[in-house]
Amino acid sequence: MRGEAFPYSNWGPLAAVLGVLLALGTGIVLGVPAILIDDRQAGEDLSSAAMAVAQLAGGLGFLLVPFAIATQRGATVWEAAMRLGIRSFRPSALKWMAAAVGAYLLFSIAYVAVFGAPHQEDIADELGAVPVQVLLIAVAAPISEEVCFRGMLFGGLRERLPGVAAALVSAAIFGGLHVLTGPGAVPPLIFFGFVLALLYERTGSIVPGIILHMLNNSVALLGQ
Numbered sequence: 001m002r003g004e005a006f007p008y009s010n011w012g013p014l015a016a017v018l019g020v021l022l023a024l025g026t027g028i029v030l031g032v033p034a035i036l037i038d039d040r041q042a043g044e045d046l047s048s049a050a051m052a053v054a055q056l057a058g059g060l061g062f063l064l065v066p067f068a069i070a071t072q073r074g075a076t077v078w079e080a081a082m083r084l085g086i087r088s089f090r091p092s093a094l095k096w097m098a099a100a101v102g103a104y105l106l107f108s109i110a111y112v113a114v115f116g117a118p119h120q121e122d123i124a125d126e127l128g129a130v131p132v133q134v135l136l137i138a139v140a141a142p143i144s145e146e147v148c149f150r151g152m153l154f155g156g157l158r159e160r161l162p163g164v165a166a167a168l169v170s171a172a173i174f175g176g177l178h179v180l181t182g183p184g185a186v187p188p189l190i191f192f193g194f195v196l197a198l199l200y201e202r203t204g205s206i207v208p209g210i211i212l213h214m215l216n217n218s219v220a221l222l223g224q
Helices: 012-036 048-070 077-083 093-115 130-158 163-176 183-203 207-222
Strands: none
Touching: 012 048, 012 130, 048 077, 048 130, 093 183, 093 207, 130 163, 130 183, 130 207, 163 183, 183 207
């Protein structure tokens, strides 16, 4: 299925970690114009349009930087996509997807039983119409985050670290970057990122992770 040794990346751990920082910075820079031209009074929140554009800009940063890193050394965009784990997968991946869902559900149930339901800032309503919320939260965010945190970050770390260690480090970074949306939601997100990294390891593709990430965000969006 894979056609080559896993991981497929060739940029290494340092470029992977720096790539995350650069992706965050790129997203901020791309979103600044929308914030600056937003027609609002002092002290008012950003408009839904500006929030949506800023959210989209963040997602673009998570896509553009990984592809820029993966296209080094003369790789085409298609080859970069393959290096980032955007590949087909065998039907046997379904059992690993089911295992990932089961593990995440068990962790979530145990976490809520011990610590209570985690509070995470609800930004959906700030993005405007429901179709825009669905596009940004349930579609764009899962794709861009899986490319960045599993394809680029985990892939680069995996070149030097064992699978579990690389999954833990990448998941800690992934979850930690969500701390501003609610500290209580960080541990479940770290576990979610850990499970998705191992799913990539098992299936050789980030597509199963994208699907589960979309499912998770869709459920969260419906519950808001």
